[in-house]
Amino acid sequence: MVNNSASQSANSASAAQSAQTNLPSVSAEKGKSPTVGKPSGTAPTELVKNDIFVGSGKTAQANSNVTAHYVLMSWKSGEVLQSSWDGGQAPTFPLSGVIQxxxxxxxxxxxxxxxxLVIPPALGYGEQGGGPIGPNETLIFVVDLVKVS
Structure with a gap:
């Protein structure tokens, strides 16, 4: 007798591993704008969080104000759509006021x-898009957390 739930779990784990291998590469040099490789394959349909390196400072909470540098890339085109590194100073904003x-x-x-972060459309800008972000766009963010307050 085959244990279907174990077999299904193995298949789910295998699918999750396959999805992880499609993630773009990210450089890990602290204090410098990250280099982000182009993604491949089908975009994940759920939020992906992957620490490139873990900080040692204060931990962000849902109600925190954060100062963060970021690079925003389109999964579909592989193009960088926006980078706070270009402006020099990292912006500060409340987490309660940003995309889900x-x-x-x-x-x-x-x-x-x-x-x-790989963010599916439902947790990003959805069907309407916004600015350089097209409708139903899966977003790639590389976030450097500078300060939590």
Whole structure:
């Protein structure tokens, strides 16, 4: 007799591993704008959080104000759409005022860390898009958490 739940779990784990291998590469040099490789394959349909390196400072909470540098890339085109590194100074904002992917993806991150977020459209800008972000766009963010307050 085959244990279907064990077989299904193994298949789910295998699918999750396959999805992880499609994630873009991210450079890990602290204090410098990250280099982000182009993604491949099908975009994940759920939020992906992957710490490139873990910080040692204060931990972000859902109600925190954060100062963070970020690079925003389109999964579909592989193009960088926006980078706070270009302006020099990292912006500060409340997590309660940003897209849901950040609201779910940043809490638990520590100051000084770098995290890759892959955000599906439902947790990003949805069907309408916005600015350089097209409708139903899966977003890649590489976030460097500078300060939590």
């Amino acid at each position: 992917g950040w609201q779910l993806g940043i809490p638990g991150m520590k100051e000084g860390g770098r995290r890759l």
